[in-house]
Each structure stands twice: as C-alpha cells, then as structure tokens.
Amino acid sequence: MSGNTLGKLFCITNFGESHGPAIGAVVDGCPAGMELTEADIQAELDRRRPGTSRHVTQRQEADQVEILSGVYQGVTTGAPIGLLIRNTDARSKDYSNIEDTFRPGHADYTYWNKYGVRDPRGGGRSSARLTAPTVAGGAIAKKWLARQYGVRVRGYMSQLGPIHIPFESWDEVGNNPFYAPNAGIVAQLEEYMDQLRRDGDSIGARIEVVAEGVPAGWGEPLYDRLDADIAHAMMGLNAVKGVSMGAGFESIAQRGSEHGDEITPEGFASNNAGGVLGGISSSQPITVSLAIKPTSSIRIERRSVDRQGNPVQVQTLGRHDPCVGIRATPIAESLLAIVLMDHALRQRALKGA
C-alpha cells in the first residue's frame, strides 16, 4: 500500500524508471482460467507506444512485454502475473546539469523535496513512460471484462487545445494519431500540431472514456464509490488536472428537473449521471472526461531556480510529446478497465452463493 499499487482485489503494482534497465508490473487478483498471451497485452501497448507519428515523442521503444508468471499453457492460474518491459532506447547522456535544476511544471522540484534524491534521467519515476505497465495491466482487465460481462471500454479525444472535436463515429478513432472520432477534423489537428512544434510550445487536451455493458451494482459506498475510484485512478495519471462524470461541470448550472435522469420501462431517458448513481453503476454507459494539461517540456525558455535557489533559465530540447493528451486515450481506457475489474470482483464477493 505504499503508493505504487492500484486496486484492491484486482490490483497492479508498478515499478521502473524512464531510463532504468526495465519497467514492469505485477498484476494480482486475476481469476484463474482466462486465456492470456503476450500478444493480448502487446496489442494495447502498441496503441500507447511512442514514435508512431510525428506528433508524439520520437523515442524508439519496442515496448515488448514478457509474461514472467501467472500463466500456464496459455491460461491464467490465479497466481500474480509478472510483466517485464525492457527499456531499449534509454540514453546514457550526461544529466548533471539537469540534475541541479527544477524544470517548471515538472515533478523535479517535488521529488527533490520529498525524497532528497532523484533519478533525473528522462524524468525518472515521474515519466509518462511509467504508464506502459498500467496499459499492460489494463489489457488484462479489458479482456476479462469483455469475456465475463461483455463490457467494452473505449476512449477518444474531444478537444485539442482550442479545437473542439465533434463526435462522429467510433470507427474513426483508430484511423488517426489523435484518437479523434471525426475524420474531417484530422487535417486541422495536424496543422495545429505542426505549428505548435514550430513554436516550440505544447498544448492541453480533453479525453473522453466510455465503458458500455457494465451491469448495475458495481461500486462500494460510502467512500469507495465507483466514481470515486475512477477519479482516483484518472487524477493519478500524469498531466491530468480534472476528472468528471456524465454532465460533469455542466451540472453546476443545471436544474434538478433537467439533470436527474428519468427512468422509463425502456430504460433511462438520459445520462447526465454518467452511469453512476450514489456511487454504484446503474447499467448506463460509464462516461468520464479528463482535462489534460500541456506538456511541461517545451523549447521556449522559462524561469526557474537551481537547488541552491539561484535563478536559472530552463529550456527542454530532448525528445518529448508536444501534447501528452494525444497518447492518453489508451492509458485512460486502461485505468478505467482496472477500476471496473476491481469493482466487478468486489461485487462478486458480496453476491450469490
């Protein structure tokens, strides 16, 4: 329970640093008897992988996963699933000058204050690279949820900086590097990103994640509500500054006669709740929105201090994503899947003989 484990009955313990020898995870609590191969996990890792378009970091990592345990003859045994991903494009350059400086917006300052020591290579433990083990664990949860309950977890980008992206079709999401559900807007997004790169700047984004097929009854109020655990997982993702369910911040200006979803014999008439009532799933789609801040690593010079408190100018020239939101969709899906599987198991404990 020292901070690197997510989930209770189904849980993932994450380890590794951006430029250490390897990253990975131990996934515990997956019931026995599910077919699982490295290919199942690799497919999700490939969706998150860097270097797949010019709009993301150019670091070249195969992100090849090895299953170390928990699977025998292609089937889960109930034992913990050890997952290993070797870092192959770690750069052994000189970090001594970075080590002494706190980059604005980064975790440098807080890691230094908390631990008194820090691995500066590529952000060390605070790097977005550590979302890869999360995605690997999420792949297992996604597969289990689909097979056991027919649950489908998907996501898309709904806003890139100032550009709102109208939802057209799930079919488009996989056809562009932005996870945009709208083919017509892709050219505009590419142009925006190209200009941003020329400016040496970065930008925020908004991501939507949806889980369909979740039965009513998942979530453990008073405190471990389903939406509370979703918020915990999502706000724990690098760069996320806001999380909302259903109508989210729109609810503030809504009246009760507008917000409360009416129920008819055919089902709910709307979904302002985002699929959760009183912290428990209602059988409607679970809908989550994430606000993702712009990447802190930019070419533009910024003011900061060094460890001694002297003023310095900081400019980040290395490989980085100009919009971390672009690769956030598969990660957010993974986090939602992990939380849902955990709550599915918790509800199974309480129900049935």
Place this chain on the structure above:
Amino acid sequence: MSGNTLGKLFCITNFGESHGPAIGAVVDGCPAGMELTEADIQAELDRRRPGTSRHVTQRQEADQVEILSGVYQGVTTGAPIGLLIRNTDARSKDYSNIEDTFRPGHADYTYWNKYGVRDPRGGGRSSARLTAPTVAGGAIAKKWLARQYGVRVRGYMSQLGPIHIPFESWDEVGNNPFYAPNAGIVAQLEEYMDQLRRDGDSIGARIEVVAEGVPAGWGEPLYDRLDADIAHAMMGLNAVKGVSMGAGFESIAQRGSEHGDEITPEGFASNNAGGVLGGISSSQPITVSLAIKPTSSIRIERRSVDRQGNPVQVQTLGRHDPCVGIRATPIAESLLAIVLMDHALRQRALKGA
C-alpha cells in the same frame, strides 16, 4: 477495506443511516498527545448542520457528538476515536410507497440492484446526512494539521447555478448561509433560491477548497498521488460530478508556456498546478474545485418505474436541500483535511530518523 473507510494511516470508518438510531465514525491513526474535546468537533458539525437557514433542509438535528474513546483527560491517546451522533428528528412515517419506487437521480435504483434490499427512510445509507461523521473526522484532521504544520483548510462557493460569485474576501464566507466570499452578491443568491423554491426545483453549485501551508513533499506516486487521493475523496461526496486541481479544465486550452508555473527565488510565479506537481505537494496552496449537481429531490413530477418495471410519476415532497451545494463547503474542507493528514503521516514515515 469494504468501502466505508477513508484514508490509510489516518482513516475514518463511517456508519449509520439517515433515519436509524445513530450515525457515527471511528477515527483511527490520530497520533497521541493532541488536546481534543467534543467542542472542537461540534464547531465543525454546526457549520454543516441542517435547518440553519431557509435555503437548506428544515430537518431539525442537533447533531450533538459524543466522544466514546481515544481521549483521556482531554488528550488523544493514540487509540481509535469513536464518535457517536444520535438521530433525533427521524420520522417514522410510512415508507412503503417510496420503497417500491426509484426516484430519478437518486441511488434508489442502484442500491436496490446492488444489495437486493434497501433502507428507504430518508435515503438510508445514501443520504447526505452521512456526511456528518465525515465532518466530525475532518475536525480532528483540521486541528492536527493546524497545530503540527500550520495548515489552514478553507472553502467557499464560487458559483450557484448560473450565478458566478467573484472572490472578494475570506472574511465574508462565514457571514452568509451560502459560504459566498462576497457580501454584495448575497441578496441575489437569496432571491434566486427563493424563486427556485417556489418553482419546486433545485440547482447545482461550484465549490472551491484551498489548503494553505502544506509543505512540499506530501503524496505517494505512482498511484496514490496527493491529487489522486483528493479526487477520490471529493468524487466520493454525494452529488459531486467533477473534481479539478488548479487550472483544471482550463488547462485544456492552455499552452505549456502559459500553464507551467515558473519558479523564482521568491517562489512560484503562478499556481496553475493547484499546489501539486507529479502527485506531490509543492508548498503552494492546494486548490480544488468541485462541480455539484442539483438535488435530485424536487417537487416537480418526474417519470420513473417501480420495482416491477411499471411506469410511475415521482414527486418528492419531504424536507430536503434545494441546493446541496450550499452545505457542501464544510464537508469538502473536511475531506481535504482528512486526505492531507493521511499523507502527512505517510510522509513522516518515510522521512527523518
């Protein structure tokens, strides 16, 4: 860990129902040696108490707390602190018709689906009345944080439905029933609420919570980041549909050169981060925003179904808050204090000899 406990090293276990004999909490992990009296806790409970203005529920509850354990001669002993609040204005009316119907926007439908049985009296376990034990626990955390670190946790309403409330002064917050930091706007808020009550409708609100004085270093990445645990606690509060830190959803349209808070020898030049970088406190004020949905209990008739799936019309005539956001400020403060104290203890474990 069955859902009714919040926190790890400092934790609160909550029990009770709206119209049962009593509600309460066991607060575990408070270090020994702190002076604590019932008056300390009562002061916070009184801020949350119903019936204090015409704009909130008219239920009359003294919310008088009894300390059952953990304090000897006015000082905490390190043993768990048992807190008891008797329900005194529970109504023994006939709930049989409500028991058979699912009120739109309420947890009736999901509790029924989850547990197969439910206490319908005043919302039972899902009632906002269960925030009282949380506030009682929060009072302990607030006192400890103030004494040990000089941390101050405060909150206010920044929006009531369509009305934005400009921040003027902390001094005004305690002078009006809305926790509005602006004396000039109170008349407008009262008028709005009076009209809403005549309409039989309800409205949402936005609450801001701020913790000042938090030292750098609290928070346990990768997953138990300080902001993640704050999001968990806040999204677990009744009616909350969105949580954000610092610039929150504004971050989406910000550029990195605008969002990333520069650091100068005199300190941070801005606080878009909301006091948390990489999941760890930075010593800046922790700033949290909550989106609170409109109350689901309204006089206006709405469509729903009964347990057999037949269509019914539902109208809620009992005592209720037309805007749950009005009483949310002290509760949100309590949740933030509980999370902060938990992380303060976790950081102490890691630091020093």
Place this chain on the structure above:
Amino acid sequence: MSGNTLGKLFCITNFGESHGPAIGAVVDGCPAGMELTEADIQAELDRRRPGTSRHVTQRQEADQVEILSGVYQGVTTGAPIGLLIRNTDARSKDYSNIEDTFRPGHADYTYWNKYGVRDPRGGGRSSARLTAPTVAGGAIAKKWLARQYGVRVRGYMSQLGPIHIPFESWDEVGNNPFYAPNAGIVAQLEEYMDQLRRDGDSIGARIEVVAEGVPAGWGEPLYDRLDADIAHAMMGLNAVKGVSMGAGFESIAQRGSEHGDEITPEGFASNNAGGVLGGISSSQPITVSLAIKPTSSIRIERRSVDRQGNPVQVQTLGRHDPCVGIRATPIAESLLAIVLMDHALRQRALKGA
C-alpha cells in the same frame, strides 16, 4: 488500516477503553439479506461476559449490545453494522499511583513508550475488555458461515496449567465455566483454581478451536494464506504466546511418512495439516491451538520501576481473571469465524460468474 481493523473484505473496526463511556465496533462487508437481531449477538457476548462464575473477574457488566446501523427490518442491508456496548461498571477511582508505575507482564510499559500518554483505568485500550467487540463481530460471522456454508466453529480448553483435559465430548463444553470437554475433570479444575486464588497467583491455559464444514479453496497464498491470517488474528488476542495448526509443534519430530495426510477415495486418512494445505483450506476441519499465558495481574508482589526508573514493588488487588484462558474460548471462536468469513468472501470474488 491503522491497526484497529481486522479483515479485508469482511472487517471489524474496534474502539473503546476498559473504563471509558463505551466500547464497540463497526462491522463492514457483511452481505445484505441476512436476518440479524441484537439477540444473535447478545448470545455470544453472554458466553464471554465477566462475572459468570467465581473463577473469572467479578466485574459486573451486562455487555448489552445495541445495533446502530446496517440492519433494516431485521435484515442486513450491506451497510456497515455499528455496534455499541456501554461500560456500566467502570470505576472512577484514583488511578494516579498506577499511572506512574509499569505492572510487570502488562502493556503499561510499552503503551507509555509508544504513545507517551496512556489511559491507566483498568488497562485502558490494552484491557481484555476490548475482546467484547470482537466477539460481537464474530457472532455475525458465525451466523453467516453457518447459513451460507454450514460451517460450525467451536472451541474448548484442552489444558489448564499443568492439568491436561482429555477430549470426551462437545456436549460437555457448555456445562462448565472452563469450556472443558470433559465432565469428570471439572472438580479438579475448580479445586486448582480455588487454590490458585488463595495463592494470589495466576495460570496459563491451552485452547483448541475447530471449524467444521469449511469447503476446499479458502485462503490466498502466497502471503495471505488461511493459516497465516488465522495466526495473525489469534496472536493478536491478549495473552496469546503461541499458535499452531493441526499437528503444530509435534510436526518437528514427525517424519514425512507419518505427517503427510494420505488421501483416499473416502477422504483424508488423518489431519496433521489441520485443514490447510499450501495456505488453502482442504475441506478437512480447521484445527487451531492457542497457548495462553497466565494473567499478569496477581496479588503477589513483583519488582518493577516507575516512570522515573526508580525501583518499586507492584501488587494488583483489583478485579481480574486469575486465568484469562477461561474466557478465551468464545473469543478465539470469534476470531476464527471472522477470518473464515473474510476468506469466504475473497474466494467468492474469484470464483463463479
């Protein structure tokens, strides 16, 4: 998780001190739909109650339990069950001299060193009185296990000081104040205790606890084995100095050809394992033995020191049990039931659809 909660999915959080206003527990994780009344719990509390024979403490406590929550119309709702027991025979005498002295064998010295403050009234938090809430929680677990799985948890005393008590019959256990499964030996036990009281001394005991009907499959290796969690619960009971399963310490001198329980088409041929193999229940009876030390409170003078480190003579004249083992049987049963119910739920999470 601050030490006062036992169990994970089914868990009990304990609060109170020996001479404070009340003791109690919050029992979380009990599935909805089970009939439960105060009488169910009272029956178990009465078995543990002081003052029921001349061989135990003469403190007079009705130990009357009040259910504060979690039950509606006589049926559990899935919400946490708050349990309250008022202390009625607490004595408000002057504890100032005791407060300054550490009684040998007691927790006075360690509580003082740990917390820097301590409630000296009747042992405060370290009193065996705090086993009452555990028994109350155990009553719920026993009932649930019996109804869901036909599990029966029983115990008896197998040794009182130097006197070995041969097992004759479960029927005798309830007929004497020692929980001895042997009518013929009771007179000898009474005589021994009477002499001990005259000597002003105390004595140890050995307790056996057995759970029949546990299906194969409960227990979560690698670390949360069923036997490991049983050992945790039992060693956490006041005065317990040893815990063993099945053949226990006899296993040391056994050969593998003798110890390993053979399996036949009719079932296991012996039960040296005590019902647990590899940390998982095997469907055989779970058999646990406890070594209970003699009570530390005795009339005989003993050497100790005061807070300043000066030598003092300590003699305990108050009400106390001359053999804490006598009342330990129902408590040990309760602990076993709590652990079993927790693991039953954990196994349910992993199994079935």
Place this chain on the structure above:
Amino acid sequence: MSGNTLGKLFCITNFGESHGPAIGAVVDGCPAGMELTEADIQAELDRRRPGTSRHVTQRQEADQVEILSGVYQGVTTGAPIGLLIRNTDARSKDYSNIEDTFRPGHADYTYWNKYGVRDPRGGGRSSARLTAPTVAGGAIAKKWLARQYGVRVRGYMSQLGPIHIPFESWDEVGNNPFYAPNAGIVAQLEEYMDQLRRDGDSIGARIEVVAEGVPAGWGEPLYDRLDADIAHAMMGLNAVKGVSMGAGFESIAQRGSEHGDEITPEGFASNNAGGVLGGISSSQPITVSLAIKPTSSIRIERRSVDRQGNPVQVQTLGRHDPCVGIRATPIAESLLAIVLMDHALRQRALKGA
C-alpha cells in the same frame, strides 16, 4: 491486497513459479537515501540457495538477482525496487502424470480445488522456491534496520526431528549447513540426515529467530500487534505449522509469578514475553520459534487419489529437500526483518514532528 503482498508501509509483492521463466518481487516503501547494491541482496540469497550441501535439494540455481528499478547511482530513490531472478535449472520434463494426481501433504489438492487449474511443474506457485524473492526483500529490510536502528536479525535451528540442539554460540551458526549454533552436534545431524535419505523419508525441524536492538514502541494494537504480524508472516511460510513468541507453549503451565517479566532499573529481569507486551515491542530481544513440518515429497509410496477420485500410489523421485527446515533460517530472518521494518515505518508516522 490480493494475497501476494506482505506488509503495509514497507511491503513486498512476490511473483513467479518454480519452473516459469523467472521469479521476483517489487519492494515498495523503502525510504530514499540508502546505499543498495545487488551484492547486498545476493549475500542473503546465497544463504538460502539450493545445492550448497548434500542435505538439501540438488537443484542448481545461481539465484542471481537483478535490480530493475528504485536505485540510482547506488542509492535508493524512494521508488519501488523491482527485483528479478531468472530460473535457470527448470526442467521441461513431462508433467502430465503428476498433473493428474494430488501428492499427500502438498498443495496440489487445494490449488486444484481453489483455482480449477494449476501449474504442476515443481510445485508451481506453491514451491518453496518462491521464498527467494522474500529473502531478497528481507535483505533490504535487514540492511535498513541495521543502519537506522542498529537492529540485528539472526536465526538458528534448535531441533532437527528428535535431536535437540543446545544453543552454544552464534559464531557456529554459519559454519555448518544446518544453521546449528553448536559445533559438537553437527556430526550427529549429518548422520541423521544421511540415514533419512537412505530411508527415502523426511523430517521436521524447529527454528529460532531473534531480533536484537528493536526499540520500545513498534506494533499497532488492537489487531496489528507486532507479534500478530510476525505470526502472520511466519505461518505464511511454507511448511510452518506453529509459531510462538518468548516462552510460547511453555506459558501454558507457567504461573503469573513466574511468567511476568520483572522490571528493574537495569532492565527486564527475564524475557518470557519474547520482547512484545500488549502487541508492542518492549526493547527486549524479539524471540520467535517456528515448528516446521517434514517435507511432503518423499520416496516412500503413499496413498492418494487422482482428479477423478480413483485411488493411486504416489512416490516423489525428483530433487527435493529432505528437511525444509534446513534452509528455513535465512527465510525466517527475512520475514521477521520485513515485519519489523514495516512497523518501524508505521511508528515513525505516529511520532515526532
């Protein structure tokens, strides 16, 4: 919390199977700033390693550990420490006949009943090989305890089957393959083991573990007492059937005037308590005893059943330890160290500013 994690603030998550590609652990909660190299861990692994004498299994494993994360420039960073040990002497023989049979005394039967699938290769997850990651984690705890508090954790064998081993000197423990603290008895032990191997049988053992230098104040009553958590860790070790503290089962026949350790200005006059009073360390040595059953794998034929319930004869011919107790000492030390470090951190959270 799905069973494969030991500890709360300092915790180790264990993964792997006997004949899978690798075993390992993630060690979380180690404070930053401690020097740590693979050699520190290797030294402890080598003490546990198979194949080092003719009295233990002849499996050849280098048990070479790789640190994957959590250490930068030879110093811990506060991030989780990933540890990897490749299996190199796993045999890819045909397990199909073993897969269908339940070996008496082994976990085969219970794993099958629990999971419905099992990895039969060398015992799979239930193999004692999985104590290697525990020892690796224990090495970190031992080093930290020694540096922070001067705590020393050591163990020895006090009984091998019928042979009692009188304690002579800690110096002898490392000089013989039995961890016997007595040079004179080693020839007798060797002779006994040689005869046992000729008989094709196995034998139990008793291990003592001692921690010196633990300050007063570690342990979290009511339930997470230091002795309770020690019992949990020890009973969770393969083949352990009993755990006791201090006088242990001898306490049963002791009188209070004999058992209760008197306190003098020079310190405690005896240590029947085993260093724990009321669940909290007293500053005396922590003394723990373990009863270890004989190995279940023996050459002698034994009765069992196959999956279909038909009677079979089982004989185990592979490589195995004839007395698992022989290699248990370093493992038991590791478990004690892990529990102590966890409680050291928990106490630090509660104490000091």
